[in-house]
Amino acid sequence: MALSRTGPVRSEAARLAILDAAVSLFTERGYDHLTMEGIARRAGVGKQTIYRWWPSKGDVIAEAILEGRLLGGRRDLPDTGDARADLAAWLTDLFTLRASPDGEGLLRSLVAAAAGSAETGRRLRAEILAAPLSHRLSQAMGGITGPRLDAAADALLGAVILRALSREDFGQDDMLLLVDAIVGPAAR
Amino acid sequence: MALSRTGPVRSEAARLAILDAAVSLFTERGYDHLTMEGIARRAGVGKQTIYRWWPSKGDVIAEAILEGRLLGGRRDLPDTGDARADLAAWLTDLFTLRASPDGEGLLRSLVAAAAGSAETGRRLRAEILAAPLSHRLSQAMGGITGPRLDAAADALLGAVILRALSREDFGQDDMLLLVDAIVGPAAR
Amino acid sequence: MALSRTGPVRSEAARLAILDAAVSLFTERGYDHLTMEGIARRAGVGKQTIYRWWPSKGDVIAEAILEGRLLGGRRDLPDTGDARADLAAWLTDLFTLRASPDGEGLLRSLVAAAAGSAETGRRLRAEILAAPLSHRLSQAMGGITGPRLDAAADALLGAVILRALSREDFGQDDMLLLVDAIVGPAAR
Amino acid sequence: MALSRTGPVRSEAARLAILDAAVSLFTERGYDHLTMEGIARRAGVGKQTIYRWWPSKGDVIAEAILEGRLLGGRRDLPDTGDARADLAAWLTDLFTLRASPDGEGLLRSLVAAAAGSAETGRRLRAEILAAPLSHRLSQAMGGITGPRLDAAADALLGAVILRALSREDFGQDDMLLLVDAIVGPAAR
DNA sequence: TGATAATCGAGACGGTACGTCTAGTCTTGGT
DNA sequence: ACCAAGACTAGACGTACCGTCTCGATTATCA
Numbered sequence: 001m002a003l004s005r006t007g008p009v010r011s012e013a014a015r016l017a018i019l020d021a022a023v024s025l026f027t028e029r030g031y032d033h034l035t036m037e038g039i040a041r042r043a044g045v046g047k048q049t050i051y052r053w054w055p056s057k058g059d060v061i062a063e064a065i066l067e068g069r070l071l072g073g074r075r076d077l078p079d080t081g082d083a084r085a086d087l088a089a090w091l092t093d094l095f096t097l098r099a100s101p102d103g104e105g106l107l108r109s110l111v112a113a114a115a116g117s118a119e120t121g122r123r124l125r126a127e128i129l130a131a132p133l134s135h136r137l138s139q140a141m142g143g144i145t146g147p148r149l150d151a152a153a154d155a156l157l158g159a160v161i162l163r164a165l166s167r168e169d170f171g172q173d174d175m176l177l178l179v180d181a182i183v184g185p186a187a188r
Numbered sequence: 189m190a191l192s193r194t195g196p197v198r199s200e201a202a203r204l205a206i207l208d209a210a211v212s213l214f215t216e217r218g219y220d221h222l223t224m225e226g227i228a229r230r231a232g233v234g235k236q237t238i239y240r241w242w243p244s245k246g247d248v249i250a251e252a253i254l255e256g257r258l259l260g261g262r263r264d265l266p267d268t269g270d271a272r273a274d275l276a277a278w279l280t281d282l283f284t285l286r287a288s289p290d291g292e293g294l295l296r297s298l299v300a301a302a303a304g305s306a307e308t309g310r311r312l313r314a315e316i317l318a319a320p321l322s323h324r325l326s327q328a329m330g331g332i333t334g335p336r337l338d339a340a341a342d343a344l345l346g347a348v349i350l351r352a353l354s355r356e357d358f359g360q361d362d363m364l365l366l367v368d369a370i371v372g373p374a375a376r
Numbered sequence: 377m378a379l380s381r382t383g384p385v386r387s388e389a390a391r392l393a394i395l396d397a398a399v400s401l402f403t404e405r406g407y408d409h410l411t412m413e414g415i416a417r418r419a420g421v422g423k424q425t426i427y428r429w430w431p432s433k434g435d436v437i438a439e440a441i442l443e444g445r446l447l448g449g450r451r452d453l454p455d456t457g458d459a460r461a462d463l464a465a466w467l468t469d470l471f472t473l474r475a476s477p478d479g480e481g482l483l484r485s486l487v488a489a490a491a492g493s494a495e496t497g498r499r500l501r502a503e504i505l506a507a508p509l510s511h512r513l514s515q516a517m518g519g520i521t522g523p524r525l526d527a528a529a530d531a532l533l534g535a536v537i538l539r540a541l542s543r544e545d546f547g548q549d550d551m552l553l554l555v556d557a558i559v560g561p562a563a564r
Numbered sequence: 565m566a567l568s569r570t571g572p573v574r575s576e577a578a579r580l581a582i583l584d585a586a587v588s589l590f591t592e593r594g595y596d597h598l599t600m601e602g603i604a605r606r607a608g609v610g611k612q613t614i615y616r617w618w619p620s621k622g623d624v625i626a627e628a629i630l631e632g633r634l635l636g637g638r639r640d641l642p643d644t645g646d647a648r649a650d651l652a653a654w655l656t657d658l659f660t661l662r663a664s665p666d667g668e669g670l671l672r673s674l675v676a677a678a679a680g681s682a683e684t685g686r687r688l689r690a691e692i693l694a695a696p697l698s699h700r701l702s703q704a705m706g707g708i709t710g711p712r713l714d715a716a717a718d719a720l721l722g723a724v725i726l727r728a729l730s731r732e733d734f735g736q737d738d739m740l741l742l743v744d745a746i747v748g749p750a751a752r
Numbered sequence: 753t754g755a756t757a758a759t760c761g762a763g764a765c766g767g768t769a770c771g772t773c774t775a776g777t778c779t780t781g782g783t
Numbered sequence: 784a785c786c787a788a789g790a791c792t793a794g795a796c797g798t799a800c801c802g803t804c805t806c807g808a809t810t811a812t813c814a
């Protein structure tokens with residue numbers, strides 16, 4: 001016998017309002033200033049409605065990212081034919097991206113989210129960033145797949161993350177050097 | 189002639205008590221659960237004494253790391269003659285390290301600290317992890333230096349950071365593959 | 377139609393716990409040692425719950441007094457038929473009253489509260505002390521009312537306050553003289 | 565044999581700077597906002613220099629008042645020949661006086677000081693306010709002295725204090741009524 | 753004429769309380 | 784059962800003062 005349930009079903013309007021609010025607050029003030037209270041206020045939603053569906057602010061953000069609300073089309077790499085240049089451009093864009101015009105680096109905020117939320121961490125590598133990167137990288141490296149490709153993708157993305165954390169400035173040239181260090185040898 | 193000031197001098201005992209407290213709380217509960225209030229309580233110190241010398245908990249931790257209180261000897265790489273194996277072993281150790289027996293990964297906590305504190309971020313790459321790594325890595329790569337070496341070191345360390353954030357398990361073999369992806373071609 | 381609001385309603389249990397705590401701390405240690413933090417601790421209540429309903433400790437005490445928790449029956453004057461003696465006895469009692477067995481004078485603490493809190497100041501004269509006094513005083517002075525009565529009541533109560541502030545000792549005889557100075561002439 | 569002492573003697577400059585600072589801060593912000601730290605800062609003096617000579621801020625203020633720095637000539641009553649009007653005018657002035665142009669009532673601040681400091685309390689009645697009042701009052705009441713005069717003075721001054729605490733407005737007419745209530749009967 | 757000792761400005765120290773903010777839970781009334 | 788609203792306990796935030804202490808420099812008196 002199936003378990004039956006009565007009452008209204010989850011409100012899609014509330015879900016969207018919450019994700020919208022979370023995204024706009026994240027881009028305005030960064031992950032550390034993001035609060036459940038603030039999301040609820042801006043979304044015009046009771047706090048309980050958030051806690052009912054997400055265990056933490058990290059998971060709200062994880063879902064928002066997953067739906068492409070934070071990075072939009074930026075997850076996809078350009079394809080100009082020059083794989084080396086495409087990769088460097090994409091990495092530079094990721095590195096340079098600000099959450100808001102005068103705000104924190106978006107990548108750094110993303111790392112903060114990943115450090116605090118298992119779900120975001122999982123997705124950061126598996127779906128959000130590493131996955132789109134992998135595809136183009138595979139082409140550049142002669143169609144390799146498997147652990148060898150994963151290592152290269154992790155190395156590229158990880159280096160940019162580490163550099164974002166270091167607060168130093170890196171430009172297009174540095175990224176090209178980075179791409180060469182990982183892709184170059186295989187391409188030579 | 190410099191302006192001189194008289195009066196009591198900074199208490200070294202208080203400084204040490206604060207760093208000790210910060211380190212023990214960090215290893216017990218991780219960076220996110222670390223609080224100024226908690227540090228002051230455990231150190232037996234007024235909160236103002238912390239704020240007088242450090243702007244944030246991130247900077248307290250940064251100083252503790254800098255003095256080797258968090259990583260101890262682990263910052264130095266082994267030297268068995270087999271550079272490839274040494275690097276993989278060191279990375280695996282870093283990846284595996286727990287803050288406490290049942291605790292969070294120490295590397296992940298370190299990344300959280302770096303994401304929140306500019307000072308820790310700067311040092312994470314410049315002094316704490318990348319620097320010791322660079323030396324051994326240079327040997328393994330035929331004595332190269334400069335941006336090419338930096339790129340390799342960032343790639344190696346960054347990959348491990350990204351993998352730590354992803355919460356997946358990686359073992360010695362994966363690290364060896366990683367080392368090969370970056371060092372290998374040059375070493376071959 | 378009035379704007380309606382839904383949601384949880386103010387907790388009467390919390391309100392009472394706060395007033396109880398405030399009163400017991402006030403009588404134990406006096407107004408200057410009374411703290412919001414201490415009230416919250418003893419009441420087993422979050423600080424925010426106090427700040428939500430009262431702007432300052434003075435207003436908490438004002439409400440406690442208004443509900444008769446601090447002076448109890450002492451606000452009412454005795455009626456033995458001898459108005460002169462009744463008034464003197466009441467004033468002496470007020471003057472002599474300690475907040476706790478070994479504590480500060482309660483009247484002095486009350487004055488401190490009134491000096492610091494507009495609400496308490498207002499009520500000290502209007503409701504708490506002067507009002508009960510006025511009634512009996514009117515009888516003693518041949519049923520007068522209005523500004524003339526107010527002046528007499530203020531003079532009587534004010535004199536006792538001033539004497540409490542002076543830390544000198546005054547006894548029943550002094551109070552009788554005081555009553556005579558204000559009521560006497562009219563009663564003679 | 566007398567105990568001998570060597571070393572520099574108390575600095576009069578420091579004493580004056582402290583009293584000046586205390587007075588100016590008192591008149592600017594009132595007794596409750598007066599702090600030892602603030603006095604020291606404004607006076608350009610070490611905190612210890614204050615604590616060496618005065619046990620509390622109340623005692624600093626008490627000394628300042630005693631030297632006429634707070635009330636100046638206002639402690640003396642006018643003498644126009646009309647004692648009744650002189651008394652009312654003096655009381656009104658006392659009641660109306662602001663600590664600063666836009667500040668708290670000075671009398672209320674004085675009462676706060678008296679409630680908190682035994683020394684100030686003692687002097688408020690004995691020397692500062694009641695004493696000057698007594699002289700003129702004695703004339704107005706036919707030269708009486710002793711407890712009867714004290715009662716009248718306490719009643720007059722006390723009434724004004726109580727009214728200041730109540731935050732209500734009282735004008736010249738009210739004060740005249742008050743004077744009549746206490747002086748009048750005897751003068752009739 | 754030193755040595756001695758109390759003074760001074762400055763400010764670090766261990767604490768307590770401030771008033772605000774957020775976490776996560778619970779309660780109410782409405783849909 | 785869900786929702787918006789928001790009160791509840793709990794506790795951290797960063798700041799302001801408390802009263803004590805330590806520091807080095809500066810006087811005065813006494814040996």
